[in-house]
Amino acid sequence: MRRSWNWAVWAGVVLVVAGILSYPLYCVRFPALRDFPWVNLPLIVFGLALLAVGVVRAFRQPELHRGKIFGTVLAMLSLALSGVFLYGIFIGARHILPASHGAPRVGQVAPNFTLPDSRNSPLNLTDVLTSAFAPNGAIGTGTAAERTAGVVLIFYRGYW
């Protein structure tokens, strides 16, 4: 009798790989999917379950199903990859960033600074806060009636 190619093993691998890769390639663009791996976790769990089914039946019914060796190897690899991914998301991600205890707090006055903008013109925080602004966000071009109500200052990691 010809032995089946044990689709459960392969489908399991595909789901695990898709579950992991979809996070950086797709889910990070959506805050809800980035904050918690709603898409990735089910794919990975279902993939690992399929792998388990495939490996178990390869051992229980070797005359019907292939995969005792490659099934075990793939299952171990998938488990290791899933472990690294989930550790990174749930534990590692909380130990990457500095505590920044010395950062300005609510109620304090923001330390003033001057930095070049993307066209190399210097921009001063206090000037922005005390100047008028235009609705499109361009600074210093609005009328006096449109005083700056405040500034959202965003520090980010940069693109590289």
Place this chain on the structure above:
Amino acid sequence: MIAISVDPPSDSESLRQSQGYTFPILSDANEEVIRRWDLVHAHGRHDGADISRPAEFLIDSSGKIRWVNLTDDFVVRARPEEALAAFDAMNGSSRPGE
């Protein structure tokens, strides 16, 4: 809204143009301000360079800080609604063209 990173101005200008951003993007290539604000993420870049951690501040027209978001989870970042809510809380219900 003002953004700050260690990227050189030319990179930020490409970003502004490709994304259509109208707000200023400042370059703190030497991390002077990032360091003074204690926001340095040492060796945070893949090449080992120091960069800024993600951080968001709402500053009122008197220069006082009204809202701070310093995420401690690398994958969880501030959402626009959080900053807008802080802005509304600062201004009553008016929200003049942020």
